[in-house]
Amino acid sequence: TQAQIGVTGLAVMGANLARNLARHGHTVAVHNRSQYRTKALIEEHGHEGAFVACDTPEELVAALERPRRVLIMVQAGAPTDAVIEEFAPLLEPGDMIVDGGNAHFLDTRRREAALRERDIHFVGAGVSGGEEGALLGPSIMPGGSKESYQALGPMLEDIAAKVDGVPCCTHIGPDGAGHFVKMVHNGIEYADMQLIAEAYDLLRQGLGLTPAELADVFEQWNESELSSYLIEITAEVLRQVDAATGKPLVDVISDQAEQKGTGRWTVQIALDLGVPVSGIAEAVFARSLSGHAELREVSRALPGPSGATAGSAGEGFAEDVRQALYASKIVAYAQGFDQIRAGSTEYGWDINPGSLATIWRGGCIIRADFLDRIREAYEAETKPVTLLAAPYFTDALILAQESWRRVVVKAAELGIPAPGFSTALAYYDALRAERLPAALIQGQRDFFGAHTYRRVDREGSFHTLWSGDRSEVEA
């Protein structure tokens, strides 16, 4: 029998996706550059379904029914190009190469265009959910042509997570659209993680709670509108005790956060698109700051409040922090969806934000109950310009905002960094402002560079003769 799909690259994500496919009754041809991984997969999991072990790309291609589907699960960047170059010459018109790694969407656009010339469909598919998701049901964000989705979609929907019976997989849009939304997903993931980390820090320092007590708090929060995968695993991490020292694990983990790049790309691209994703940016910078050991070392002596005294934050603080977390999280998602709209317009992808929210409800790292509310907001008759203005979220922000403000004030007072909370609140206040001081910036620009400004009361561009008689001229 011929295999329905081939998987090349059998590190944990590739191996788990192959197993997931096989467990769903598909015959899966598997290949890895070094053969020990192929052997290990067959030995350990061969009984889970129908696998065809292949030693070479030629064997893999020969094992596949047509049109062929080859899923590449290798490191993003040059390794992906190398594998494409290996397989593309072996394929025929109408065949498909799927890249399930965290590729940069601009690379995906380039690869898609190049392979289209050769009549091969290239599908950049974002896959979220980590190792467990890959095996048990990830959220899948495939880009590429409509034809490729017809041939590939049912299989991907089959292995994706399901929420209310709906698969967490849908065709996102042409060429790089899938990897673009996966990138922004990760940007939102960074923001969400940073906000949760700030909430932990504020409660720990401000209330003097232990990690185990904080695990209880997060567990309770997981029963509220904050209910999400990231809150759930936060409780688990906080409860973990280090076997070697008997201390809470969180206290023996180095406090320098790493990153592989997707969050940074989100911000770089947001700058190019002109989308203010301040919450995501702050989260990327916070990770970066944490890693600057020397800078932190010399800065330890800088003056500030003498460390928060346990319990000084007072009653109601935990609930305030919960509300602040929720409000800031809404801002982060709103910014991410703004970026997706901007990207969709720039690249002509026609991405449907409602269906994206739908497939993020399960499988992926940012899965959360409130994605259902986002879906509803985008499915409503009047589409919100910003999620903040969708009635459900406006109501949530009304409820949360006094707490939100108190938390930002308290953090500043106690000298606890809360960049995610503060920037989210600043974004919110800036959006609602009747007038912004940007008017003054325009005045300054006109002063030193004759850059001109527009007026609120008349059409046109204007310049004040700053070094002359200071009268205004039309530019």
Ligand code: 6PG
């Ligand atoms: C997911 C994750 C996954 C991965 C990223 C983030 O959606 O399953 O986002 O893609 O964990 O690589 O990693 P960094 O924090 O290292 O950037």
